[in-house]
Amino acid sequence: MSNTTSKAIFTIVAMLSADAAWAQAGNGSSGYGTYFVYGLIAVAVLVFFMIILQVADNLLVIEAKQSGAANTGANFSLFPSWKELFAPRLPEYLEGKPVTILRRGHDINLEGEAEQVIDESVKAKTFAVQPPNFTGLSPIPKVLVEVGDEVKAGDHLFFDKKRPEILHVAPVSGEVIAVNRGAKRSISEVVILADKEMKYREMKAFDLDGSSREELVSYLLDAGVWPLIRQRPYDVIPEPDATPRDIFISTFDTAPLAPNLNFVIRGQEEAFQKGLDVLNKLTDGTVYLGLDGRGKEEPHAAFAEAKGAEKHYFHGKHPAGNVGVQIHHIKPISAGDKVWTLGVQDVATIGRLFTERRFNAQRVVALAGAELRQPRYVRTCIGANIGDLVKDNLANDHVRFISGDVLSGKTKTAESFLNIFDDQLTVVLEGDDYEMFGWLIPSMNTPSISPTLPSALFPKIKKRAETNTHGEKRAFVVTGSYESVLPMDIYPQELMKSILIGDFEKIEGMGIYELSEEDVALCEFVCVSKQPVQQILRQGLDMMREQG
C-alpha cells in the first residue's frame, strides 16, 4: 500500500515539476528552450521505460506472493530491497540460517564485566525461596515447614492456596532458619541454612517416551520445577492444565554486564538437551531457540546444534537477547495465546531432574559491576545469599546490590537473596550526590543515547554505573525516544499513556501481551521525563490479568 502511494506521489511531483520547468523554459531564450525540450523528452522516455520495468517487477512479486514462495523471506523483486542495501555484514556462521536483523536498540557499555572464570572458593551459606519472585502468587502462601525443620533439596516448602498443585521446593538441603514476613504479614522469604554435604530427595525414574503429558506434568509439579517455567502474557507461573502454543528460550543475554551464556552452559550441555526433550513433550507447537547472531562469539554447540528445537538467530543491540523481542519476530503473541519462556539454566535444571533424578538447583551466577574487586562467575544454587557471594570482594561500601541486570533487576541488601530467575548479581555505586549544573555539563561517564552527551558519541568507552536519576520526573514531553530502543512494532509511549488512563481495549490492541518489564526497561532508561515505565507496564498487565 505505502509503496503504491509513494509511487503515485512521485509521479505527480515529477509531472508538476516538469510543468513548471516548461513554463520557465518558455521565458528563456529560444535556443536554450529547444535543448530543454529535448532533455525533457529524454527524461520522459526514461520514465516510461522505468514504469514498464516497475509494472513487470510488481507482477513478479505478486505472483511470488500468491504462489507462497515469498513466505521464505527471499526477495523476488528485480531491485534490491532497502533492507538488502543496508544490511550489516553478518558473521560467516550465519550463512544460510534464519537471521532477524534488529536495527533499533542500545547497548550500555559498563565497567565490571565478569571475567570468564568460575571462582569455586565462593560458597553461600544461606539460601532462600522468595514467594514475591512469582508474579500473581497470593501474598500468604501455605508454608509446609517450620523454623528448625531439616529439609532436603527438592522437599516441598510451600504452595499457593489458590493453586495447591503447584509446589515450591527447597533448592538446597539444610535447616529452615527463618520464615520472614513483609508488609501485611505476607511471606517474603523462607531461609535455609545449607548443609556442607548436599542431601537430595530422590525421585523415582520417569519414562519420558512411554508416558502421557498429564503424567509428565504431575511429575514436574511434584519435583518442584514447574515454577521455573514462565507463561506469557503476564510472566506468571503457567496453569498446569493449559498447553502452551509454543515454548521460547533465549540463549544469549544482551543486557548490560549480563552473564555469557555460552560460558555458563559449559558442563550443562547434556542437561540442557534433556530439558529441551522434556519441553517438547509439553507443547503441541514448537520449541524455539533464539541464538546470538551478533558475531562476537559463535553460539555454543549446545545451542547451535540442539535437537528438537527450531533455531532463530538475532543480530542487533540490546534488547535483541530478550525473549519477548524474539517472540515478537518469530511468532508474536496475540490475544488468547499462551506461550512459555524459560531461562537456559532453568531448562538445564529440568533436564537434570531426568538425568540425575533429583532437583538439582545448581546455578552459575555472574558477579558483575565496577564496585567489585574481582567480577567473575561463581557456582552456587538458586536463591543464594548476596552478602555471602560478595564477601571480601567489595571495593566500595556505598553500593547497591541488584539481583539481575541494571535495567530490570531488583534492589537487594547484603542480607537478602538472589531472585529465583536471576543468574546475575550486579553491584553498582549509589549516585546520591549533587552535581553542579548537571543538566549542562557534558559528562563522559553518564550513559546516554543522546548525542548532546559526549558519551553517546563514543559508545565503546565503558562507564562506571551509578544510580543517580540525572533529573526529575516530568510529564511525557519527548516523543520517539522509546521507539528508538524497542525493536518491536509497538508504540510504547502511547501504550503507557493508555495504561495510565485505563483504556482496556486500546491496551490490548496495542500489544501489551507481547511485553514484559524487561522489554521496556530500555525505554525507561532513555526516558527524558524519568517516568517509571516498567512499573506502569506491570500496572497494565495486572489490570488485564484481573479482567481475565
Added chain:
Amino acid sequence: MNFLHRIEPDKEKSPFLHTVYDGFFTFAFTPNLVTKGGVHIRDGMDLKRQMVQVVLALQLLYIFGTYNIGHQHFVALGEYTGFLQGVHLKLIYGIIKIIPLLVVTHVVGLGIEFFYAYRKGHGIEEGFLVSGALIPLIMPPDIPMWILTLSIIFAVIIGKEAFGGTGMNVLNIALLSRVFVFFAYPTYISGDEVWVSGLEGISAGAAADYGWIHLSVFNPLFEALNLPGYNPAATVVDGYTGATPLSLAFHSGWEHVTEVYTDSQMLWGTIPGSIGETSKPLIILGAVYLAVTRIADWRIMFSMVVGAAVMAVLLNAWGATPFMQVPWYYQFYMGSFWFAMAFMATDPVTASATPTGKWIYGFLIGFIGMIIRVLNPAYPEGWMLAILFMNVFAPLIDYYVIQANINRRLKRAKAVA
C-alpha cells in the same frame, strides 16, 4: 552545599518561597535522587538538558536578530547602510530593544510558571525555557510591552496551565502568544510599518525616535570614545517603504521584490521582519544541530519542506496572481518558513507522536502553510496558522496511525486462528 541547605525555606511555612528555592536549586545542582524500582541506571538526558539545547540553537539568531534590529533602523534612515558600518550603534540599538523584550517575557512567563508550580505543589517545570526564548524572536521589535505581557499571560494560562502544565498543552505556546497579538492587536504585528524599529512613521521625512538612554547615556560615551553617536535629527529617506519581501511579492510579484532586495540580502536576512526569522543560514544551522542531536525530529522538518515545495509547484502551475507566479524555490527565500520549520513545527508536545504521524504532520503543515501564505487575501504568511491548525489535528493523525497498528495486530491474530 551546607549553606544552601541552611537557607532552604520551610515547605510548610512558606510554600511559595520553597517552590522558587527548589526551582533555582535544581537549576544549579542536579538533585541527588536515585532510582527506585525499575531501572537502576538512567540516561543522562533530562528535560532541562533537552530544553536548553533548543535555547542554545537559538543563540546565533539572537545575536544576528539583535544586530539586525539596529541595521534595519539605520537603513531606513539612510545612514550606515552597509551591513558592517556603524557596528557599535546598531549593536547597542538592538540590545536596548531586545533586553526589555527578554526581561518582560521571562518575568511574566516564569512568574506564572512559578505560581502554578506552587499552587499545584510540584517542581518548576522547564517548558517555559524554550517558549521564553522563542517568543522575543517571533515578535516585531517595537511591540509594546503591555501587549507582550497580555499575550504571554494568555498563552501560558489558557494554552498551557489550563491543560495541566508542561507536556499537556495542545497548542504551541510561543505561537499562541503570537497569534493572540495577531488577532487582538493586528496593527502592531502586520503591515509594512511595524518591522523597522524606532521611527515615528514610515513615510519619508519621519523622524527617528530615540530615548534618553540613546541620547544621554550612549551618545556621551561614544563621544568620549571618539565614535559617531545617534543622530536625533535623522529622518526616513525618500522611497523607503519598510515592506518585507513577502509583502512586495504579494502585491506585485517576484520582479518587484528583486527591485528592492537582492537574493543574498533575503538569504542572509538583512531585511525587515520579526526579530529572529530573517537569517536563513543561521536558522538552518540551528535546525541541523537539533536534528543531529535528535532534539527535534528531522522527519517533520524534511516533510514540511516537501509539503511546502509541492504546494508551491502546484500554485506555480495555476499562476493566477503575481504571487502565485513566484517560482516555487523563491518562496523559500521569503518569510518565516525556516524558522517555523526548525523551531515551531518540531515542538514534540504539540506535534504528532508517532513516526508515521510525523511525516503526515510535517507535510500537511508545509502544504497548508503555503496555501495560507499565497491565497490568503489579507496577509501574506501562513506558518503560524498552519502549525496551530495542525497542532489541533496531530492527535487525530496519531489516532489513525495507532489504529492501523491495532488493526495489523488483529489481522495477524485472525490469520493465525
